[in-house]
Amino acid sequence: MRTYLRWLQVAALSLAVAIAAAFFARLLLSPATGEIVVLASARQPDRIGASTVELHSASGWLRLGDFNATGVPAAPGTATLVGAKAPIGTYDAIRLGGRSFPATISVRKTALETVLVAVSQGLPAAGGVYAGGESVSLGLNELSGQMKAMPDFALVDQFGRSFTRDSILGHDAIVAAFHTTCRESCPIYTGLFLQLRRELPASVLLVEATTDPWTDTPQVL
Structure with missing residues (x-):
């Protein structure tokens, strides 16, 4: 009788170990x-x-x-x-x-x-x-209409080259306003742009657009 009970205990323990092993194996094999x-x-x-x-x-x-x-x-x-x-x-x-x-x-x-x-x-x-x-x-x-499509525009850069909406389309771009006669906040923005240029990928366009095109000609820029 004792031998029979011991056999049942061993069988039950073996079954429990097998179930636990299968459970943990499933956890290990299942992708996170x-x-x-x-x-x-x-x-x-x-x-x-x-x-x-x-x-x-x-x-x-x-x-x-x-x-x-x-x-x-x-x-x-x-x-x-x-x-x-x-x-x-x-x-x-x-x-x-x-x-x-x-x-x-x-x-x-x-x-x-x-x-x-x-x-x-x-x-x-x-x-x-x-x-x-x-x-x-x-x-x-x-x-929701909070962001509008960029309208067409025609500008020139400091080298006299055409700069239009097509120059920006397809690129991430950061645009800031400035003018060369500004002596207070504008130099801060320009310094920030120089820092961003070092840290951002070359694919990101950094654009400063003058608010005084009559003074800020390509020659001045």
Whole structure:
């Protein structure tokens, strides 16, 4: 009888060890995940049909989740399409509504990644995907009309070369006003620009535009 009880104890202990080992193995083999939420907004109240949201990486497409047909409010209001966990890493595209869009989406373990999809006439809008907190804020500002398209302009730089809207399009740019006869705040701005030039990538344009073009000719500049 004692031998039988001992055998049962050994069997129970072995089973418990096997279950624990399987549990920890599953934890080790499961990829670390982070939180991601996909929002939708529009220039004016709209609606988007039911769809699946997928993310793309070097490993292929990952199904993030599904959503039902839903109303989409005008910016800055948003509608939540999907909230889910995804393996941490960087994704280069998102697909929904039968369309895929390039986007740099970074899923991290310690931070919520937010993605905003602009909706127009019931569909995700081309070029309307914003990933990350700052980009989402930018997207909401654009959709709500708080940011206006840059108008056409025609200027010349200090070398007498043409400087137009096309010179800036496609670049991040910081623009400040100045004039050469300013002796107080303008030198401070120019000094700040010199510091920024050392710290920012060369792709970022730093532009100072004179408010006194009659005095500040290319020869003076």
